[in-house]
Amino acid sequence: MSRRAFNIPNMLTYARILAVPLVVLCFFLEGRLQSSDPARWAAVTIFVIASLTDFLDGYLARIWKQTSNIGKMLDPIADKLLVSSVLLLMAADGTIAGWTLWAAIIILCREILVSGLREYLAALKVSVPVTQLAKWKTTIQLVSIGFLLAGPAGDKILPYTTEIGITLLWISAIVTLYTGYDYFRAGLKHIIDE
Template sequence: MPTSLPNLLTYARIAMVPAVVACFYFDGDAARWWALAIFVLAGITDFFDGYLARAWAQQSNLGRMLDPIADKLLVAAVLLVLTRAGTIAGWSLWAALVILCREILVSGLREFLAEVRVSVPVSQLAKWKTAIQMIAIAFLLAGPAGDKLIPGITETGIALLWAAAILTLYTGYDYFKAGIGHLTGPVKTADPRRAAGQDGKP
């Protein structure tokens, strides 16, 4: 149901993406704290939309499609604005690039495997990767504003970002290893009668 609470929470998370980005158009520490607050709120909606959908039996195809898209939009947008702000710079750009590329590649692989009706479950290590990645981004959003309160906030965020990037490479390899047999196998064609329009449908 498009207007169920779990789906509304997912819509809200997507709406928070431009809100986080907008914070970086303002100067000062307050903008950083607002960006962090919105990001944390988005993470809370990420937990509750899935939890409530399962608890209330309101899982839907729309929710299954939008939930991972919302997560990837949020992560990609925040990594980009952190790079623009200079919080992620130098060699750390490679860590961000690894994370972004993996998200795109795994999304493409999952879409392909779904077409051939092959499910690749999310591993426990992949869940840890996601958790570390989100914590790293939270530290980096606080960035210089956080360093004024507790020195080393930005450096901790960068270290966690590299840890997430390393786990990203490992878990990404696991996904491709699970799907490589289907990628290199013969192409499965549709029913020739259906393809030729012989089933009575256009």
């Protein structure tokens, strides 16, 4: 394998992917889905560190001129794996329930649709750049998920932690709808009917 595949920015991306099963494992320490306070704080800690690597890997790759094809490919995959798995975990745990499930569904559907659009456009040699609003969307998602992971354990320290997470999740879902539409509109002019 190329040395570029093992540069520090890519290692941070790999670490973010490895964080996914670790966060999930925190909720299954006793062999069943359990959201004890220590498990939630462990999951929050891992998630926050993983989220920071999302900002750090791209930044370091640019300033150190260590961008690579594998990094460009894995970075968005790592983001989607982290967000999707934790949203599903929070739904299974009951932290996200009722109407709030719709916010999670909107986020998951947008991620799948944009990934499919990007894959199709890549075959046409068309790239759709990430917008600044999409970066803010990711930030809001990660912050909301951090609050949701803390959930009831966080409520004991900061009242309304769960409610803050749910509110931010809805804000993220609304921004997600807009950025998804924005990507689709940008990609639509390149879609060719055969």
